[in-house]
Amino acid sequence: MIFNKIAIIGIGLIGSSLAHKIKETGCAGEIALYDSNENVRKRANELSLGVVYDDYQGLLKSADLVILCTPSGAMGNVAKEILPFMESGTILSDVGSVKGAIIKEIQEFLPPYIHFAPAHPIAGTELSGPDAGFANLFENRWSIITPLENDNAEYLKAVEKIQEFWQKMGANVENMTPERHDLVLAMTSHIPHLIAFCIVTTAEDMENLTESEVVKYSAGGFRDFTRIAASDPTMWRDVFLLNKDAVMEILGRFSEDLTALRRAIRWDDGETLFDTITRARRMRKEVIDAGQDSDKPNFGR
């Protein structure tokens, strides 16, 4: 047992997966759950995910860990709302896919007696909601901890407990600065998702192609973009807006590179195309060598 009472706010894919895994490992005395949506609370109750509360007061009483599992854009407001009900010494954490902006927002009003240790588990599927969760979601995935610049002994102990917690969840833990996290994730997750969302709508807008034609022949590559593009709209809207700088920077580079390929096609420059494809192919080998591939896609966030 690492915590006496873990309070989870937001019972979606991540929140419910955490509840399943905490239950399985027995690492908390109580799993306390809350969601702003009444139907979700009801469903969490039916699924026996833990003790479901209808208000913050009951939820947070004696909780020694609070994890924000709402969409990233709501975390600042939720943190502000729950502050009056949090007891001194409580550890606050989150699972947001963006770190810099969330930390900045929460740090503005966070009192020193609450220890904020932000985290981001890179795990997910294209499904969402309380029914989507399962205990093994975090197994062998990375969970990145982005500690604040604070070398207070009690704070460092809180960070250590969060690391221990994520290891219990089955994840491999790595520390990073928030800035580094946001850059790396913009490249490996945010931009791939933005591109997938974009190409699917481009296909929908082709007035000389029917949707059923596109779907019928989607095994040619398009299908796999639709899988990435199936993720939660609220979550992803927030990610793009909160990680604006890194996303814009990489998007600018990608657009330049794509324009260069377009030019190579226009001018029959087979050499540039061949070299680009050859380089891209090499990266694939490294992904496989690093054991980062699996037959069954498990999309992170």
Next chain:
Amino acid sequence: MIFNKIAIIGIGLIGSSLAHKIKETGCAGEIALYDSNENVRKRANELSLGVVYDDYQGLLKSADLVILCTPSGAMGNVAKEILPFMESGTILSDVGSVKGAIIKEIQEFLPPYIHFAPAHPIAGTELSGPDAGFANLFENRWSIITPLENDNAEYLKAVEKIQEFWQKMGANVENMTPERHDLVLAMTSHIPHLIAFCIVTTAEDMENLTESEVVKYSAGGFRDFTRIAASDPTMWRDVFLLNKDAVMEILGRFSEDLTALRRAIRWDDGETLFDTITRARRMRKEVIDAGQDSDKPNFGR
């Protein structure tokens, strides 16, 4: 038995998969194989894929079906080279991922006594070469036949035999005009591949990100782009150059759409982002409903 002797030119993923399946079904009296690369011929022999010939003369003697399985860009030249050795009434087919340009090239010199019935099986993996082939590659995949405008009775019979052949290979057969094929495939296969090639090289060029960092956290979406990007450089260079018009048209639209999303991010236009993601998500449902999804990706070409 549909054919007495099928000659396959080009023993890569598709050529060797055809050889495996023809053998399994016994739909040809002889499987005759040729590849311009001596090592590939040697390997095909070791794999017992069929009778491997070192020249066109032996390969094509008494062959009643010849299938071009070379990269698309080489098909015109190969067709010209083999013409002197092809007997009257022989059916010529191919497996090229582009149809309009290949047909135009071959029609220029094709005599009326050779029946050209072009085809494109939408099946593939990210692997290539004679060892990559397997008999079930075409199982339940689409094979698109794009017949020439020719209502000669003997020609129509040749097209029917090609349809029958692909059904024997396990594929679902559909007829289409070459123009339609090239537009549909540009959207469902060529553009997704081009984008995947592009984003992987964009990531490689990020001077403030190491390759191992990108690979390590690639489960967030990037990994799945590297899988699409692992395909054969020669084949894909040819596809982009031969299907230039459709690829450029869709690439133009995609770039516009991506610029609009970039603008939405810059101006904090959450509504546009939310609507786009919601639309993209809907398409996913249709792919699943159409039975076009599978856990194990099988990329077409």
